[in-house]
Amino acid sequence: MNPETPKKGTDGGDELPGSDGHPMDRILRMDRMPHIWCPGCGLGTTVSCFALAVNECGIDYDKLCVVSGIGCTGRAAGYLRLDGYHTTHGRAIPFATGLHLANPDLKVVVISGDGDLSAIGGNHLIHAARRNLNLVVICVNNFIYGMTGGQVAPTTPEGMKATTSPFGCLEHPFNLPYLASSSGATLVARWTTLDVRQMVNTFKKAFMKKGFSFIEVISPCPELYMRRNKLGDGLAMMKRFQSDRLVKHGADPKEADLGATGKILVGEFVNLDRSTYADAYFRMVSQLAEAKSVRKEEAKPGGKSPAQAGAKAPEAVGEPKAKPRPAEGDREGRGPEKKAAGTPAVATSPP
Amino acid sequence: MVSAGWVERIKESSSEAKVLPGILRPGAYFFNGDEAAAEGAIAANGRFFAAYPITPATEIAERCAARFPECGGMFIQMEDELAAMNCILGAAWAGAKALTSTSGPGFSLMMENLGLGIMLETPVVLANVQRAGPSTGLPTSVGQQDMMQARWGSHGDYEIIALCPDSPQECFDLMIRAFNLSEQFRTPVLLMSDETIGHMTEKVIIPPAEEIELVPRRYTRAAPGDYWPYVPDEDLVPPMARAGTGYRYHVTGLTHDHRGYPDLDAEGQHQLLWRLKNKILQNQKKILSFEMARMDDAEVCLLAYGCSSRVARSVMELARERGIRAGLLRLITVWPFPDDLVRDVAGRVKAIIVPEINLGQIVREVERAARGRTKVVSVPHAGGGLHTEPAVLQVIEEALR
Numbered sequence: 135m136n137p138e139t140p141k142k143g144t145d146g147g148d149e150l151p152g153s154d155g156h157p158m159d160r161i162l163r164m165d166r167m168p169h170i171w172c173p174g175c176g177l178g179t180t181v182s183c184f185a186l187a188v189n190e191c192g193i194d195y196d197k198l199c200v201v202s203g204i205g206c207t208g209r210a211a212g213y214l215r216l217d218g219y220h221t222t223h224g225r226a227i228p229f230a231t232g233l234h235l236a237n238p239d240l241k242v243v244v245i246s247g248d249g250d251l252s253a254i255g256g257n258h259l260i261h262a263a264r265r266n267l268n269l270v271v272i273c274v275n276n277f278i279y280g281m282t283g284g285q286v287a288p289t290t291p292e293g294m295k296a297t298t299s300p301f302g303c304l305e306h307p308f309n310l311p312y313l314a315s316s317s318g319a320t321l322v323a324r325w326t327t328l329d330v331r332q333m334v335n336t337f338k339k340a341f342m343k344k345g346f347s348f349i350e351v352i353s354p355c356p357e358l359y360m361r362r363n364k365l366g367d368g369l370a371m372m373k374r375f376q377s378d379r380l381v382k383h384g385a386d387p388k389e390a391d392l393g394a395t396g397k398i399l400v401g402e403f404v405n406l407d408r409s410t411y412a413d414a415y416f417r418m419v420s421q422l423a424e425a426k427s428v429r430k431e432e433a434k435p436g437g438k439s440p441a442q443a444g445a446k447a448p449e450a451v452g453e454p455k456a457k458p459r460p461a462e463g464d465r466e467g468r469g470p471e472k473k474a475a476g477t478p479a480v481a482t483s484p485p
Numbered sequence: 486m487v488s489a490g491w492v493e494r495i496k497e498s499s500s501e502a503k504v505l506p507g508i509l510r511p512g513a514y515f516f517n518g519d520e521a522a523a524e525g526a527i528a529a530n531g532r533f534f535a536a537y538p539i540t541p542a543t544e545i546a547e548r549c550a551a552r553f554p555e556c557g558g559m560f561i562q563m564e565d566e567l568a569a570m571n572c573i574l575g576a577a578w579a580g581a582k583a584l585t586s587t588s589g590p591g592f593s594l595m596m597e598n599l600g601l602g603i604m605l606e607t608p609v610v611l612a613n614v615q616r617a618g619p620s621t622g623l624p625t626s627v628g629q630q631d632m633m634q635a636r637w638g639s640h641g642d643y644e645i646i647a648l649c650p651d652s653p654q655e656c657f658d659l660m661i662r663a664f665n666l667s668e669q670f671r672t673p674v675l676l677m678s679d680e681t682i683g684h685m686t687e688k689v690i691i692p693p694a695e696e697i698e699l700v701p702r703r704y705t706r707a708a709p710g711d712y713w714p715y716v717p718d719e720d721l722v723p724p725m726a727r728a729g730t731g732y733r734y735h736v737t738g739l740t741h742d743h744r745g746y747p748d749l750d751a752e753g754q755h756q757l758l759w760r761l762k763n764k765i766l767q768n769q770k771k772i773l774s775f776e777m778a779r780m781d782d783a784e785v786c787l788l789a790y791g792c793s794s795r796v797a798r799s800v801m802e803l804a805r806e807r808g809i810r811a812g813l814l815r816l817i818t819v820w821p822f823p824d825d826l827v828r829d830v831a832g833r834v835k836a837i838i839v840p841e842i843n844l845g846q847i848v849r850e851v852e853r854a855a856r857g858r859t860k861v862v863s864v865p866h867a868g869g870g871l872h873t874e875p876a877v878l879q880v881i882e883e884a885l886r
């Protein structure tokens with residue numbers, strides 16, 4: 135689709151609801167503005183980068199779906215003028231899996247928080263990466279549970295305070311790029327919300343990639359994480375990004391550990407190709423279809439009975455023994471069957 | 486692209502009123518209830534299956550794993566039941582007719598996102614082959630202990646549709662009906678089977694495809710610019726739009742308005758909750774199904790569902806032999822509960838006897854519906870086996886004394 139053609143809004147009018155003609159309005163739901171995010175929060179930047187990437191790469195808006203879990207980040211799906219699904223906490227990836235596998239022509243993007251994706255939804259993340267599902271996962275890591283008021287997260291650096299770790303976090307945080315890559319993700323990157331251009335480029339790459347892409351976006355949460363830990367405002371975090379981040383494409387994700395201070399390794403760490411679940415499934419389907427046509431040949435007069443044709447063949451009863459039954463592969467072809475007696479086909483409601 | 490024809494087939498799976506290629510040839514087969522349920526799903530154009538293995542529902546997954554690839558369907562074994570439930574919701578939005586299957590522990594894990602399915606108004610089917618609990622309980626033995634969980638298991642307030650098969654044949658038939666109801670009312674539907682039915686092998690008739698009626702998905706006819714996802718039709722059910730077709734809608738598990746946008750106050754909640762409830766209750770007549778046997782002259786009614794109704798039926802015959810005019814009311818639709826029907830029966834008999842393989846769940850509904858018009862007697866069973874006929878007969882005799 136030509137990104138220059140403004141799409142009609144979903145409000146019933148020709149004008150996009152809430153739009154003042156800004157080019158970004160084609161992809162943002164301006165009728166949902168103002169958004170709920172705090173001043174200085176990195177979520178606005180992330181969503182802007184997402185919108186820019188969509189506009190720039192010329193992907194068909196209509197084939198792009200966005201799925202979010204629950205959290206501040208989870209609200210992203212609600213601000214994008216795409217087929218958008220705001221699901222439950224932690225379950226964006228399996229929901230996206232269903233969308234993708236039922237229609238592999240869609241590009242399905244998950245945008246959610248670090249808690250959503252790596253705590254309650256951590257199991258889905260590693261399995262989606264392992265299966266190499268053709269999905270893009272954008273994980274906004276703000277080191278805390280934002281939506282619920284600043285509780286400790288699996289990404290909170292050791293020693294940092296949260297409402298549920300008032301004396302400092304006792305746990306070692308996840309290195310999310312390492313988790314994703316060791317689980318099998320085929321594109322793994324990390325950027326901070328300062329790296330706007332780079333983030334846009336990686337998003338574009340991920341939209342075009344066939345395979346599981348995991349992009350971590352390090353983002354300031356001035357309202358909760360930073361205030362409680364006396365780290366200043368959103369700008370202070372941006373300054374830290376500027377001084378501490380180290381761009382290293384192709385770096386071993388193992389080295390991407392994050393602390394409360396110290397270097398922040400960013401870049402595109404992994405980009406490789408591997409068969410996706412859908413590819414493997416379709417390969418299997420075509421192999422089965424081939425085998426089936428071979429069996430069909432064999433099943434011509436004097437061919438094998440279902441019982442011989444395969445272990446899964448159901449035992450048909452009530453058919454005359456003498457009549458040669460078509461092979462299992464013939465299920466789709468409906469021969470001149472005698473009408474089945476007895477039970478009605480479909481259960482019906484009483485009057 | 487390898488997936489080219491595939492996407493078309495999935496799309497057809499929800500918009501077709503006729504049965505797609507893949508259904509078994511018509512005739513008589515020997516199937517257990519689980520296999521029959523899987524075949525029913527294929528006959529209903531079910532073309533997306535996601536689940537996590539669990540006894541006694543595993544045979545549904547195994548049969549779908551073997552059959553879906555050759556029917557133009559997608560199969561995936563997910564990492565857990567939370568994933569399975571969400572996966573079928575996503576698949577349904579992409580245009581597939583989707584189902585999952587599980588048993589007690591997995592049913593518990595599916596509850597939160599069954600609620601998401603209800604909130605997003607997503608047509609899917611969930612088959613629960615019940616075993617005895619709580620917890621891991623008796624993994625390989627029968628129970629009917631999830632009947633109240635089926636009704637109330639997800640948080641919040643809602644209506645649900647649940648059907649109980651009493652034979653492998655009915656697993657096939659009711660799976661088709663479950664899909665039809667889910668499409669008609671845009672809601673998840675539960676097929677509440679049990680271990681006895683799931684593992685019982687009987688003759689199953691697969692009818693000719695043209696004799697099977699399917700309800701296609703209610704897709705909107707509105708143009709993309711004129712569509713909002715939750716503007717209901719007259720029967721309170723809103724038409725749907727498939728992902729990737731240009732509608733670019735937003736849906737959320739938050740309380741929402743007709744646009745699908747969050748509407749987070751008491752008024753928004755009131756509007757949405759009552760519509761979700763009433764779209765089931767106002768259409769209850771189309772959803773109810775039951776069977777009555779020898780109720781015309783009955784002085785006592787055995788009310789049962791699922792495997793317990795098979796015992797109840799022979800108890801009825803036994804009682805008749807002893808001169809007791811017993812009849813059977815077998816509930817096929819258990820939720821929404823047939824209040825009027827049970828109230829009517831209660832006015833005609835001296836007692837309603839409710840054998841079920843739990844410590845008394847549906848009997849509460851019977852008591853509520855009967856409103857004191859007759860004696861309602863629970864025949865509980867802790868699970869792991871069926872009621873014995875003499876035991877139920879004794880309860881009848883005592884109730885009539």
Ligand SMILES: Cc1ncc(C[n+]2csc(CCOP(=O)(O)OP(=O)(O)O)c2C)c(N)n1
Pocket residue numbers: 204205206207208222223246247248249250251274276278279280281282287
């Ligand atoms: C099952 C469930 N458990 C808990 C919650 C409460 N909850 C909502 S969002 C959230 C954490 C959000 O943190 P994160 O995913 O990091 O996103 P952020 O808000 O920081 O963007 C929690 C615990 C919920 N909605 N559902």
Ligand code: SF4
Pocket residue numbers: 170171172174175176177206276280281354355356357358359
């Ligand atoms: S609480 Fe934190 S993450 Fe949430 S919107 Fe505010 S700044 Fe952003």
